[in-house]
Amino acid sequence: MAANRRGDIVNDQPRRHLEQALDACAEGRPEGIDTILQHEGPQLLGVAHRILGRHDLAEEALQDAMVQIWRKAPQQDRAGGSARGWIYAVLRNRCLTILRDGKRLASLSPEDLTRMQEARQDLQPDDGWKLLAGTGRLGECLDTLDDPSRRAILLAHVAGYSHGEISARQGVPLGTAKSWIRRGLASLRECLS
Structure with a gap:
């Protein structure tokens, strides 16, 4: 347990789970991705769906983000932010890339x-x-x-x-x-x- 800025006791176990999951990914252990999806999967899919507006694209973005997380976990800078923030940033960037690619196609007749x-x-x-x-x-x-x-x-x-x-x-x-x-x-x- 830890205290937040207001002094409230908060459970930092989910944060530790995600940090351990990224460590597992960095070491090449697939259970890292499983842990991320177990703890954050529905929320990640929801964020992707809100950005993209289509369930199929949201699923594709989530899968692509998990592949990127798997590959880039060894380079993730813990001092630069939380594991959760980094995971969501990877997903958001993938969603924006999909939107950009879609706009290129939309400009064609x-x-x-x-x-x-x-x-x-x-x-x-x-x-x-x-x-x-x-x-x-x-x-x-x-x-x-x-x-x-x-x-x-x-x-x-x-x-x-x-x-x-x-x-x-x-x-x-x-x-x-x-x-x-x-x-x-x-x-x-x-x-x-």
Whole structure:
């Protein structure tokens, strides 16, 4: 128990839970994300929904924020603010990025959007990937990847598909698609360095 500015006794256990959760994330332990979602999940989703106005986008923002928290937890500066404040700031920034991206799409005419969607659906990830990568080092490194990883990376980074869209398009669970991308990018990094 601790006292706040008014001298009231307050329970600082939730604060400690979130700090411990970020420590777990920084150490690569998945229970950190579970703890954050257990203690703050509904509130985080509510904040995202208020900012974005759509439940599907709020869920996407929350998932993306959890991935960012997982990746950036080792760099989180405890002296710069509370764990809770940092978690909500990551979510808010992700929501604002989604809003910004949505405004860019909203500025396009319906005909442009239709053409873009049709072209995107017609795209085959293997079509011309060697031409795109060229004969240089990137092409050689892409050639070393297994087909599922290469397709997933090209769909994500060339065609702009989300991980969910890639999993649906390739008929695999979301976690599998994410693993293909993660492992493939790690292999590319290693090959290119």
